[in-house]
Structure formats: structure tokens, C-alpha cells
Amino acid sequence: MDQQFTRTLNLAGASNFRDIGGYQGQDGKLVRWRRLFRSDHLAALTEQDTLALADIGVSRALDFRGDAERAALAYAIPNVRYHALSIEPTVVQRAKEMVLAGEQMTAPIAVSLMQDTYRAFVSHNARQYAELFEHLLEDDRPLVFHCTAGKDRTGFAAALILLSLGVPRPVVMEDYLLTNALYRRPASFNNGAPDEVLNVLWRVQEDFLEAALQAVDADHGGLGQYLERQLGVGEKERARLAELYLTEPVHKKS
Template sequence: MTDFSRSLPLVGASNFRDLGGYAGHGGQSVRWRRLFRSDHLAGLTQEDTQALGELRLARAFDLRGRLESAAQSYALPDVRYHALPIEPTVVQRAQEMARAGQEMTAPIARRLMQDTYRAFVSDNAEQFAALFAHLLEDDTPLVFHCTAGKDRTGFAAALILRALGVADDVVLHDYLMTNDLYRRPAAVGGSAPQEVLDVIWRVQADFLEAAFEAVQRDHGGLDNYLQERLRVNDAARARLAQLYLQPHG
């Protein structure tokens, strides 16, 4: 048994957690204290930064769009920063609807979120391919994040865990953990109805399922998608397992 905690209680980030401990290929567990996912890191306190230093965090991968990362930039001591920008689309689509006088409803928001996840698969493969390339360089502890650590980050975490052989239901469980951990900023929302905010600022199983249905429909399955679009072939997957799975005994 390990006494590692999955969620790290930081003051300036609410969705920072470890992907370790899940059973992967051959029953080998994902190594603890190597792979972290989070919401944005611009609000970290000095104590938070010290806590990340104790984790020996060495790499940060920022999936936020360019304006998002510019508005809330950060630098962590001894951590190499890499921008892999995926531009947000849901807020932009909502604003376009508002300008056109169209009402945003929860079902429309749900469809927008599903479309967003399908777009991760088709439009943002290069960013996820770059993330895997960095993962394959070495096993120094890293964090990948976006603004809320739920959509771009959630899909990235799901890809990594599934590439390591973690079962689909476990991957979904990790994905949905955001609903328990993420603290929504008090300033968001404007005039949007609460039911709409609850769609946009939370995660639902059918969001992630929309992405993997697109992977199956358009690429013939995850193995093909990893190899053809993310440049993660069998040899790369074997190295990924060597780096991030705990050997037996």
C-alpha cells in the first residue's frame, strides 16, 4: 500500500492531482509522483510553490490558448515551461450566440461541449502528439494543465492513461473527479443561467465519450489514432510503459 494522496491540497490551484496508482498493462501500476494534472498554476502561493518543489516537479505543459496563458502567466522555479496552446471554443461560441440574440440553454451547451471534445481529436492532434513526445524524453515529474484542468487536460489525461493500459472505467472515474475537486472562480458566469454554467464548468461522461467515439469512427480505434496521429507506435508505447509503469516486485 502507498500513503500517497491523489489530490494535492494547494491554496492557489484546486484540481491538482496525481495520475499514479492506477493499474495499467500487465497489472503494473502507474508510477506515483511522475504524472500530474491540474487547473492553471498562476494563482499558486509561496507555500504551494514550495510543495511542488518537494515533488521535484521539473516540467509544465500549458494547454491554454494564447490569450488565456498571457492573461494569467506564471513561472515556477526549476520547472521548464512548455506552451502547447489549444484555443478555447465553448466560450467563444457562447459569445457569438449572445451577440446573435440566441439563447444558450443546457442542451445547447452540452452539444457545444461534445463538439469541443470531437475537435480535440480532429483539430488538436499536433498538441497532444507534442505532449507525448515530451513524455517519452524522460520520466522527470511533470504537470500538464489548462485553465480549469477539466477538458483539454481531461482528454490529455485520458489519452495518457489509456495508452498505459488503464481500463476505460478507471479513466472515466479519474476524468469525473474534476466535479469533486475543481473550485469554480466566483467571477465567471455573467448572466448565464445556472444550468448552463453547470454544463460548461463541470464534466460529463458523454463529453469524453464523444471524443473516443470520434477516435473510433474517424481513425478505427485508439491504437490507430495513437500511431497515425499522435506518433506513438508500439515501440513508443513500450517506452511509455517503461517510464511510467511500476515494474512488478
């Protein structure tokens, strides 16, 4: 990792805010630092946090939260353009339905629900992820994309971006799993569920992202065809993304 940059930013009001730069992509080039950030929700940022975002030049925020989530925890950041790319939290809805039906949520059921959620990102939410890439292709002004915890909707978004830039899958998975070390789950979200269930719903597992990537391969013929046919990101757009977000590594003199 380039020593002049850090992966995470220590914000008081967001625990999962991080830079996805520095990874090696296609042709040995590196994803540019301080251009692409992923995060949990930004409604609890302090004044000092907003100054930190201004200092790194963040000018766009892309919010994957659903309508009720955005209404409950709305925010506005000075000089940052806000864009809603709504993906409703289907796991939360399914959990509520189970409670109303008198069914018990268990860890295995929660894992299955999470995998179904990730497959749905691929099949049902292509429009929102296509919009994400439209914003990325506009220019290289620093932006942050997020949902509530910055782990699922955001995690799949980060994976798509990094994969489109040629970052290898194992490295993309490592970035995805960083959430488990960073995200601080709010106590208010516990809702009395057992810890074993909460540890599924509020953390990430390789199985979750793998479910989405396997759906991309099995149902859409692989990443390249999915990007082009479902997200409108063909060869020309991928070349533009590389131009905007990849850079030659700096070789230090011995």
C-alpha cells in the same frame, strides 16, 4: 490505492491538482506515482504551493491554454520549464458569438457544444497532443499538464495517457469525473449565465469524454491507430512509455 500516496495535493492556489498514478495498467503493472500530474491553471499558486511542487520534484509544466488565457493569467515557477501547447477555448468563443447574435444558451445547447469541443480535440488538436507525448517520452522527470480549469483539454490529455498505458476505460472515466468533486469555479467566470448552463460548462460529464473516445474509434479505427498515425505513438513509443511510467505492484507480506 497505495497508502503512502494521495491522489490530490492540497494546494491553496489550485483546486484540481492531482496525481494520475496508482491505476492498474497493462500486464498488471501500476502507473507510477509522483510522475504525472494534471491541474487547473497555475497562475494563483502561493509561495507555499511552489515549495510543495519543488518537494515532489515537478520540473516541467505543459500549458494547453490559448493565447489570451495565458496572457491574462501568466505564471512562472522556479526551476520548472514551461511549454505552451495552445488549444484555443472554442466553447467560450461560440458562447460569445451566440450572445452577439441574440441567441440564448441553454443546457442542452451547452452539452452539444461541449461534445463538439471534445470531438475537435481528436480531429483538430492532434499536434498539441502529439507534443504532449514527445515531452512524456523524453524522460520520466515529474511534470504537470494543465489548462484553465484542468477538466477538458487536460481531461482528454489524461485519458490519452492512461489509455496508452493500458488503464481500462471505466477507470479512466472515473479519474476524469473526479474534477466534479475537486474543481472550484471562480465567481468571476459566471458572466451572468444561468446555473444550469454554468453547471455544464464548468463541470464534466461522461458524454463529453465519450464523444472524443467514440470519435477516436469511429474516425481513426481505435486508440492504437489514433496514437500511432495521429500522435506518433506506435508500438516502440508505447513500450517506452510503459518503461518510464509503469511499475510492478508492491505485494505486502502477510
